[in-house]
Amino acid sequence: MSAAPDPLRSASPADSGPADSDLVRAARGLPVSRTPVWFMRQAGRSLPEYRALRAGTAMLEACQDPDLVTEITLQPVRRHGVDAAILFSDIVLPLVVAGVDIEIKPGVGPVVASPLRSVADVDALPPLEPERLAFLQTAVRQLVAELGATPLIGFAGAPFTLATYLIEGGPSKEHARTKAFMYAEPEAWGRLLERLAVSAATFLRAQVDAGASAVQLFDSWAGVLSAADYAERVLPHSRAVFDGLGGRDVPRIHFGVGTGELLPLIGDAGADVVGVDWRLPLDEAARRVGPARSLQGNLDPAVLLADRATVDREVRRVVEQGRAARGHIFNLGHGVLPDTDPGVLTHVADLVHELTAR
Ligand code: 1CP
Numbered sequence: 521m522s523a524a525p526d527p528l529r530s531a532s533p534a535d536s537g538p539a540d541s542d543l544v545r546a547a548r549g550l551p552v553s554r555t556p557v558w559f560m561r562q563a564g565r566s567l568p569e570y571r572a573l574r575a576g577t578a579m580l581e582a583c584q585d586p587d588l589v590t591e592i593t594l595q596p597v598r599r600h601g602v603d604a605a606i607l608f609s610d611i612v613l614p615l616v617v618a619g620v621d622i623e624i625k626p627g628v629g630p631v632v633a634s635p636l637r638s639v640a641d642v643d644a645l646p647p648l649e650p651e652r653l654a655f656l657q658t659a660v661r662q663l664v665a666e667l668g669a670t671p672l673i674g675f676a677g678a679p680f681t682l683a684t685y686l687i688e689g690g691p692s693k694e695h696a697r698t699k700a701f702m703y704a705e706p707e708a709w710g711r712l713l714e715r716l717a718v719s720a721a722t723f724l725r726a727q728v729d730a731g732a733s734a735v736q737l738f739d740s741w742a743g744v745l746s747a748a749d750y751a752e753r754v755l756p757h758s759r760a761v762f763d764g765l766g767g768r769d770v771p772r773i774h775f776g777v778g779t780g781e782l783l784p785l786i787g788d789a790g791a792d793v794v795g796v797d798w799r800l801p802l803d804e805a806a807r808r809v810g811p812a813r814s815l816q817g818n819l820d821p822a823v824l825l826a827d828r829a830t831v832d833r834e835v836r837r838v839v840e841q842g843r844a845a846r847g848h849i850f851n852l853g854h855g856v857l858p859d860t861d862p863g864v865l866t867h868v869a870d871l872v873h874e875l876t877a878r
Contacts, residue, residue: 547771561855611677635689674727678739721764743778798853814847
């Protein structure tokens with residue numbers, strides 16, 4: 521006689537894959553076997569095996585090599601036992617594939633050769649042809665075959681955050697040129713964000729159609745905006761990205777840094793999960809976002825550089841505060857810092873699992 525079916529899980533064997541994983545279930549607010557955990561920037565410079573593999577290959581070249589993408593994406597899953605892989609890529613890749621001249625400079629980030637400064641520049645932005653994403657779909661298919669029941673998260677940069685790189689020409693603190701353009705050229709601004717939304721949706725569809733089990737939209741720098749400007753000039757375009765997924769039934773995660781005041785709006789753009797940085801406790805974030813969405817976050821990445829007792833105390837706090845949410849995906853409040861000891865990441869994944877095993 522077979523064992524009684526676990527009431528928390530579907531009895532259908534067809535459902536035991538990534539679509540029924542703890543990550544996808546937590547994103548939907550369904551019961552989980554334990555709180556799922558992954559780390560933004562889990563693939564990358566904190567791992568010696570990543571640095572070895574990347575040696576001699578430029579970042580954006582690596583992102584377009586399906587075998588390298590597959591291997592780099594798998595490294596943190598093997599090492600840390602996290603509950604999801606995130607595709608090794610970058611938010612500027614769709615622009616690069618479309619033909620925009622961008623380089624990722626080591627120690628700096630994306631640098632745009634000819635920053636966008638005029639209405640004519642907006643109209644000259646090349647569209648992203650989906651046929652150019654075959655390499656990405658090859659990588660996703662290879663990954664899905666290797667990952668088994670572990671879900672792959674696809675991602676894209678949100679229109680606002682991509683616009684900041686195009687207009688500033690590179691990383692920026694104040695994003696003053698971006699805001700100046702937004703205020704001075706509202707029509708061209710709308711057209712720019714519309715185009716970036718189309719390209720982000722194309723990028724996400726390619727990943728989901730090749731087998732990604734969830735998507736995350738990174739609006740990393742949206743926190744520099746007032747709620748009023750965000751609601752009027754940015755949110756409709758982020759919503760358009762999610763709408764562009766059509767009926768594809770994968771959970772959507774929406775993340776930005778410093779978005780405490782924007783959280784209810786970020787939820788409204790159409791995500792199942794709102795990503796929260798370390799500034800706001802998750803119980804307060806749950807109050808702001810409401811009961812219709814799950815939360816992801818929000819350990820301060822700098823805590824991982826502290827002593828073990830501090831790490832454990834902070835992980836416990838995040839897990840406890842996360843219980844206020846409809847569903848909780850444990851993560852950092854932003855990306856892994858490059859000098860993080862990878863052993864600490866493995867420890868955090870283990871501790872979250874231990875604290876939350878049902
Ligand atoms: O050579 C290197 O190793 C360069 C470092 C690096 C890496 C590993 C960059 C440059 N991008 C990436 C990969 C990357 N980028 C991933 C991989 C998957 C994973 O998370 O493990 C992801 C999801 C991104 C997304 C990304 N790129 C974002 C959104 C997330 C965030 O950090 O807010 C942003 C803003 C970028 C731009 C970018 N690319 C790289 C850097 C250093 C930056 C940020 C620069 C800045 O401060 O503006």
